[in-house]
Amino acid sequence: QPTPLPVTPAASPPPAPAPPPVMPVQPPPVQPAAVRPTAPIAPVQPVARPPQAVDDQPAARLPTADVAPKPKPVASVEQRVAQPGDRICGSCGEANDPSRKFCRRCGASLTEARIVAAVKLPWYRRIFGGGNKQPKQYAAGERIDSMSKSAPKGGKGLGGILKGVGLVRGLLGLVVMLGIFGYVGIPSVQSGVNGLIETVRTGGVGGIVDKITGVINPKLVPVRPVTFTANSELEDHPIRLLFDLATNTDWQTADKAPTVTAMFKEPVELKSLIVRSGSLDKFVDLRRASRLAIDFADGTTKVIDLQDVKDAQTFEVSGPLSDTVTIRIMDTNGPEAAPISTSEIEFFAKSN
DSSP: OOOOOOOOOOOOOOOOOOOOOOOOOOOOOOOOOOOOOOOOOOOOOOOOOOOOOTTOOOOOOOOOOOOOOOOOOOOOOOOOOOOTTOEEOTTTOOEEOTTOSBOTTTOOBOTTOEEOOOOOOOHHHHHHOOSOOOOOOOOTTOOOGGGSTTSOTTOOHHHHHHHHHHHHHHHHHHHHHHHHHHHHHOHHHHHHHHHHHHHHHHTOHHHHHHHHHHHHSOOEEEEOOSEEEESOOBTTBOGGGGGSSOTTOOEEEOOSSOEEEEEEEEEEEEEEEEEEEBOSSSTTTSEEEEEEEEEETTSOEEEEEOOSOSSOEEEEOOOOEEEEEEEEEEEEESOTTSOEEEEEEEEEEEOO
16 A cells, blocks of 8 residues: 655635725714794684583582591580589589589580589587588679678678687587596696586685686696605715705716605605706716606606706606606716716696
8 A cells, every 4th residue: 555645734825914994084064054033923812612501511420438527626624623512424524513404514414413422521520610611602693691781891790600609619629628638638637627626616716716727827836855865976975965955066976877766745746847967166077967867656757858058957847646756867978987966956846
């Protein structure tokens, strides 16, 4: 077999040259055409409409949905506070005065309205008066007593007299009630009333005034104990100096809880006492009582607070009938290491 000869590829032709660029041709400028003036346009006359025939009527409208009517405006009424005897409307609950037939708010009938019941006053209010009384309503043309021509000028009429009678009745009731409570609870009042009854029974008119004055404003007389003791005392300042009626002497004690017991000749009804706390000459150097407790024979106690001054101080005690009284010093002022000093104590009782 003969060997095939290699084939040599043919050479490619050279590329064609590029064409020259084409320049755009500018169109010649266009001159604007002259605008000719136009003649004014005449107004168009409306064409007359021929008259409609009698039968030329608009078509009937179809029925529409029902529209709820607007609510009628209701006049605003100030709410009334229900009073005894008022009629309560069953429709709106408004309180109406007893003279109304129809509701003042909604106009409903009040023939079957509920009537507000009157509040029952307690017994003491019924005796002494009081309560929220409503003013009386007068009809047209009706005159009260003070406006009547027959009423005396400057007077209060029958109504004023009745009010005065009610006031006097209330005052008398108050006096009776206070007298009962005083007679039961206060021994001095009880003894005074018993003495007044005895004076009336024996026929002494002059003694009645004295008895009444003694109960209202009793006379006080000084009373002095016949014996007195203390749980402690200093040698040069014994307990007897507490009741010697001298302000330049004093009783002194170093005890932490000093106690003084005074006994009278007969039972007395103490009403007040005068205390001079501390020493007149050495007031700031010694301790002074600032609180005292007065114990009576029946077990009752009266506590009094003293001012830190050297002057005499008066206190009301209003104790029961008793022949013995105990005085305890509960608190003091002044140096802790110094003894307690008290210048004077005086007792005053109700005169028999």
